Amino acid sequence: MIETSNLTADRIKEYLSEGKRFDHRKTEEFRPMSIEVGLSKKAEGSARVKIGKTEVWVGVKMDTTEPYPDSLNKGNLMVTAELLPMSHGKYEYGPPKFEAIELGRLVDRGIRESGYIDFEKLCIEEGKKVWAVYIDIYSINDDGNLLDAAFIGALAALREAKVPYYDEKTEKVDFEKESKEKMPLTENMPLNFSIYQAGSIIFLDPTIEEEAASQGRLILAVIPTNPLKICSMQKGDTIQVSPEKFGEMLDLVEKAHKGLYSNINKLIDDAIKKKAKDKKE
Amino acid sequence: MAYTKRLDGRKFDEPRKITAKVGVIPNADGSAMFSFGDTVAYAAVYGPKQLHPQHLQNPEKGILRCNYSMLSFSVSDRIRPGPNKRSTEISKVSEWALNPAILIDEFPNTVVDVHIAIPQADASTRCAGINAASLALAHAGIPMKDLITSVSIGKMDKQLVVDVNKAEEDYEEGEGATDMAMSFLNHSGRITHIQLDGKISTKELKEAIKFGREACKKIYEAQKQALKDVRNNGGDE
Numbered sequence: 001m002i003e004t005s006n007l008t009a010d011r012i013k014e015y016l017s018e019g020k021r022f023d024h025r026k027t028e029e030f031r032p033m034s035i036e037v038g039l040s041k042k043a044e045g046s047a048r049v050k051i052g053k054t055e056v057w058v059g060v061k062m063d064t065t066e067p068y069p070d071s072l073n074k075g076n077l078m079v080t081a082e083l084l085p086m087s088h089g090k091y092e093y094g095p096p097k098f099e100a101i102e103l104g105r106l107v108d109r110g111i112r113e114s115g116y117i118d119f120e121k122l123c124i125e126e127g128k129k130v131w132a133v134y135i136d137i138y139s140i141n142d143d144g145n146l147l148d149a150a151f152i153g154a155l156a157a158l159r160e161a162k163v164p165y166y167d168e169k170t171e172k173v174d175f176e177k178e179s180k181e182k183m184p185l186t187e188n189m190p191l192n193f194s195i196y197q198a199g200s201i202i203f204l205d206p207t208i209e210e211e212a213a214s215q216g217r218l219i220l221a222v223i224p225t226n227p228l229k230i231c232s233m234q235k236g237d238t239i240q241v242s243p244e245k246f247g248e249m250l251d252l253v254e255k256a257h258k259g260l261y262s263n264i265n266k267l268i269d270d271a272i273k274k275k276a277k278d279k280k281e
Numbered sequence: 282m283a284y285t286k287r288l289d290g291r292k293f294d295e296p297r298k299i300t301a302k303v304g305v306i307p308n309a310d311g312s313a314m315f316s317f318g319d320t321v322a323y324a325a326v327y328g329p330k331q332l333h334p335q336h337l338q339n340p341e342k343g344i345l346r347c348n349y350s351m352l353s354f355s356v357s358d359r360i361r362p363g364p365n366k367r368s369t370e371i372s373k374v375s376e377w378a379l380n381p382a383i384l385i386d387e388f389p390n391t392v393v394d395v396h397i398a399i400p401q402a403d404a405s406t407r408c409a410g411i412n413a414a415s416l417a418l419a420h421a422g423i424p425m426k427d428l429i430t431s432v433s434i435g436k437m438d439k440q441l442v443v444d445v446n447k448a449e450e451d452y453e454e455g456e457g458a459t460d461m462a463m464s465f466l467n468h469s470g471r472i473t474h475i476q477l478d479g480k481i482s483t484k485e486l487k488e489a490i491k492f493g494r495e496a497c498k499k500i501y502e503a504q505k506q507a508l509k510d511v512r513n514n515g516g517d518e
Contacts, residue, residue: 040401043354053307059354086325086396136353141306175357
């Protein structure tokens with residue numbers, strides 16, 4: 001595997017300083033995106049997301065469990081991410097490293113804090129039994145911006161997900177029995193923005209080379225209220241951001257949200273419709 | 282009751298619908314997808330590349346490393362991410378199955394890594410994985426003397442069947458289910474991998490091997506076509 005050379009990184013920065021990118025995109029423009037749902041019949045919901053050459057698979061599994069002591073009437077959420085060696089030469093087997101742990105945590109926080117999943121509806125018996133929702137993320141081909149791809153994958157998998165059949169007599173889950181009960185979701189579909197900075201330029205959806213050329217990133221998730229509300233945030237790396245630059249980043253999110261939100265919403269809707277149609281045929 | 286009709290209506294010697302596609306993971310040196318019905322396997326090959334840590338290197342030849350993993354949501358009961366006993370064994374068995382086909386003696390101190398992932402499982406996942414891996418190795422341009430073809434042969438009560446699915450694997454009537462996963466060097470027909478769970482006589486087992494060899498012809502055709510398709514499409518995406 002070839003590391004991005006300093007020469008390439010310098011050239012990327014030079015280009016960006018003039019507002020240009022190797023692939024002719026605008027600074028806030030995403031690469032072409034595609035979403036497919038129903039990757040695994042055994043998952044409650046699952047999705048394949050491609051942004052340019054980046055590909056991520058996300059699956060939602062559910063099971064019953066005991067509630068946490070501080071939320072006796074709410075379901076649980078657990079998000080795990082694996083950066084598969086399959087997806088890039090730089091990843092190795094072994095216990096998850098920081099990058100994978102952070103990816104899972106960032107998706108977890110954005111989804112949890114947005115209130116997108118209606119956890120109270122995932123309570124079976126208060127204080128005793130609730131649904132656990134597991135979101136598992138796998139990188140399949142890493143060409144940058146895995147986080148946004150994973151986040152979109154989680155949204156699509158949740159939208160497709162059905163709560164498995166729970167037999168109240170035997171108190172067991174029957175995964176084989178077909179379920180029609182949708183995952184309880186609210187209108188607060190969050191969207192994640194990974195804003196990268198290289199030199200004085202901020203931009204979205206980096207390729208893997210652009211990631212290497214950047215000095216850091218600000219990650220935030222927003223819910224589609226009017227005005228937009230931010231529901232989670234984290235600055236990555238040692239980059240120092242001036243308050244003015246920080247303001248610019250927030251303005252960029254305001255500017256990019258509307259188009260991106262409707263685009264992703266439509267792609268997920270279309271993917272779910274296509275799956276339903278394929279199933280009928 | 283004897284097993285006179287297969288649970289999903291297939292003929293006894295009929296595998297599920299086979300799909301094979303080469304060039305599915307752009308970053309990899311070679312990659313492929315192979316499926317038997319609802320069992321889907323992806324494989325990616327990286328290498329030959331320098332092997333780290335250095336003490337694992339073999340100065341006389343290159344080595345092959347396989348890693349098989351079922352994704353958490355590939356089965357009804359979620360699998361905890363990360364390696365387990367089953368995946369560790371299947372990784373090694375897949376490595377042994379593929380090794381006889383590849384010629385990497387000329388690449389000392391290097392490794393060829395094969396990563397296999399199963400996003401959706403309906404039994405026979407290791408066979409689908411080996412078939413995908415064999416294609417991915419060819420796609421990566423690793424010198425090979427043959428393709429490896431792999432299939433599972435089942436014995437339901439007394440009846441031999443090709444390409445066992447989950448429902449058949451769980452068959453309990455009569456003598457129950459015997460499940461045999463086997464892989465061959467396609468042209469010589471030499472067995473590079475065989476595993477068995479269940480009970481079977483030596484005579485029946487010999488029959489099962491013949492059955493497996495016959496079934497692998499279809500698998501080989503699908504593999505060959507997938508490799509031709511990627512060439513005709515001008516190589517990689």
